[in-house]
Amino acid sequence: MKAAxxxxxxxxxxxxxxxxxxxxxEVLVKVDGCGICGGDxxxxxxxxxxxxxxLEATIGGHEVVGAVADCGEDISDLPIGxxxxxxxNRPCRRCLPCHNGMGHLCHNRKxxxxxxxxxxxxxxxxxxxxxxxxxxAPA
Numbered sequence: 001m002k003a004a005x006x007x008x009x010x011x012x013x014x015x016x017x018x019x020x021x022x023x024x025x026e027v028l029v030k031v032d033g034c035g036i037c038g039g040d041x042x043x044x045x046x047x048x049x050x051x052x053x054x055l056e057a058t059i060g061g062h063e064v065v066g067a068v069a070d071c072g073e074d075i076s077d078l079p080i081g082x083x084x085x086x087x088x089n090r091p092c093r094r095c096l097p098c099h100n101g102m103g104h105l106c107h108n109r110k111x112x113x114x115x116x117x118x119x120x121x122x123x124x125x126x127x128x129x130x131x132x133x134x135x136x137a138p139a
Contacts, residue, residue: 028070035063
């Protein structure tokens with residue numbers, strides 16, 4: 001599979017990466033669309049210092065919508081083909097904002113895996129806790 005990999009500002013290369021395979025607790029999503037966040041965008045500006053957690057090559061684009069293509073063996077609540085959105089947040093689920101249902105404001109939010117993004121890949125794996133199924137809207 002090909003991916004747009006950012007190595008440094010203005011240094012984005014299309015590289016071959018292994019096809020994703022979902023493991024335990026993971027969902028493979030066929031990506032239909034993704035957004036680029038402010039952090040991804042800022043990382044391409046010359047003179048903008050990349051944070052220490054983003055010094056490695058990264059694949060940007062983690063606000064994703066698509067359909068479930070495969071799941072780890074322990075996932076049974078998402079049928080193949082389910083339409084999903086993916087939250088880029090990885091809250092601790094222990095701090096006060098998390099307990100109040102505001103994981104996007106988590107004080108201990110974990111960084112997303114640096115290899116996890118979807119700028120060019122049409123398939124990508126995500127933790128089950130980040131995958132949110134669409135509900136059918138009432139008619």
